[in-house]
Amino acid sequence: MAKKPVQFHLNGEEKAAFVDDGQNLLELLRRGVGDLTPKYGCGQGTCGACTVMIDGKPHLSCITLAETVGGRKVETVGGLGHAGGLHPLQEAFMRNFAAQCGYCTPGMLMAAKALLDRNPRPTREEVVEAISGNICRCTGYEAIINSVLEAAGGQGAMAGRG
């Protein structure tokens, strides 16, 4: 089977790899270039655990063809925050205990970051909409919603508390 070269940016660094026909982006990220932060949950684009950002928009990497990211900018939780420091979303998730098993968390964080990058002051409804493709089986969504609102620094954070 012919392999194709793919060159792309991952969290600001240039990456290159050979991919198989039909290989998905999740495989490329995890096995191809060793970024294990996106997770496999369903392999069919329904759970959101594999969510990454491509050119600023959230995408489900398990149903994105690897070869389509050539020349594009891919962001994962692996690139969130700065050296030694956490992103405000990560800090808010920690403060609010917005993770239990932690498996959906990378996807949640990327869905939330994509929202805040284009809409820094979202309403509660906009947050709910933004993470509606991400399934959390353990914790429930309230702490996650509150964390996103809190990271956005809006008044919504307190108003959202039940």
Added chain:
Amino acid sequence: MPIEFRKEFFADERDDNLNEIGKPTQRQDMIGHVTGRSPFYDDHLFDGLLHIRCVRSPHHHARIRSIDVSQAERMPGVKRVILGKDVPHNLNTLLSLLDFGLDDEPLIAEKKVSYKGEPVAAIVADSERAARDAVAKVRVDWEVLPHVLDVEEAIKPNAPVVNETYPKNLFIYHNKYDHQKLRYGDVEAAFREADHIVEGRYQMSPIEQAPTETCGAIAAPENNNRFVCYTSTQALFFSLGTAAKLLELPSNRMHFIGGTVGGGFGGKVDSLHEPLAILGVILTGRPCKYMFDRAEEMQVGAPRGAERWYIKDGVMNDGRIIARQFTGYFDSGAYTRLSSYAIIKGVGHLPGPYTIPNVHANVYCVFTNRTPATAMRGFGITGVDFSIEAHMDKVAETVGMDPIELRILNSYRDGDMKAHRRLAKNTALVECCQVAAEKAKWRISDEARRQTSLMGGGGERAKLPAHTVTDELGRVEGFSSGSYAAKTSSQPNLAPAAASVSRPVQSQYQPEQYRPSSPASTETPRTPNPAPAPLAAPVPQPASQDNGARRPMRFSSISGLRRR
């Protein structure tokens, strides 16, 4: 979310000078979770990793006439096809490590399958895609057998035999009984005195665990002739012991690494993946991953088992429940896993948090051609609690009483004797009912509001029934082995549990056999003895009758010791 402390309850018994309780403490794994660096089993990379995928039964129940793997073996990327005969000790039951239950489940079926999705062969290949392609090329000659999917159908005389280890489709407890029983007082006599008889039938379906991370394991060769195994297991040493037994390997040759579980809920204790991943390494010499995909997780991953309960209550006009009879059926699916143990928990919990002087229960662990059930959040308790509480509402409706007040009237109080012959302590159902009513803005009478869990318990209510009706119902013949672990088997039994000594059946219930660490020993009343041995243990004195004047003693629920 702020925690609400109801300090007015039991305030004089509580030390509020606490360092940790009531304050948030950061979890040690949280930083890993929010940075995506928590090491789940699939987050370990190995050069030359092979992928294992199983050929699964499309039938609920079928005999395997033959399996043709010749085409699959020639497929590109296929390194090995594993069949049941390649598993060194291909028969197991999960709780055999506790000497509880007979081996009844193969890792890979050889002669027949008993549920849809049961594995009959495993392909080890270079890539997941190659493994999938080869799975499609395995030809199985099936002889489809009649199946049974309903618990009460399964125990009829001519039902298909699901599980040859238990030919009546019922788990056999202690080689003696086909159910767990509870006998306390005389329900039949009480039914005759009752003003009302209230009967109900309650049914729960299996519940899928649906962890976001699917079950799986990666194994690899390690130095010193060992195998390392990264696993999603919730029960690391269970999985280690199970792998040791199935593979006939000493456990010190296996290095298990787990603890980071992407959602478990009970569904990650069954230890199906670790043995097969390690066997793949043994047969190929290369790292192997065996991981459910989502469809397998839903179809084959073990759910909470279905339960069916029949409840019959004898009730007086004033709402007092004087007798309660249960007949329960747990749907274990095709194999035992943990359902037999769940029933022991469940029966110990009957008749719920109520003081009822006459209780009778027969609870059956039934095999059907459904996916084997396993642990899930409070399993053994959750289903029957749903049934009991639904039934309480039915009782309230029958006698024309407020459902909350009915619960307060019948709730256990400190010092009451429970049907499992222990005194109730640290009870708080009355207070829970009062707070629930308050929160729901549900009006209850002043009389119900004045009640507390410290009032009215003990005294006559602390006494065992004068007479308990016993019977030999459900006694079985033909299970002659005294120990599950030392049973006769078509294959040599090298289970770690085999270290326990084989004993004749008659000695099963003698006091020196009593082992508190085994679930088997929590078995309910020994029928011929009105005051069984466990009662001899020091028990708290019942609460005094004069409420208010003297503070009744309460006890820490964990240690059973007085707090001060």
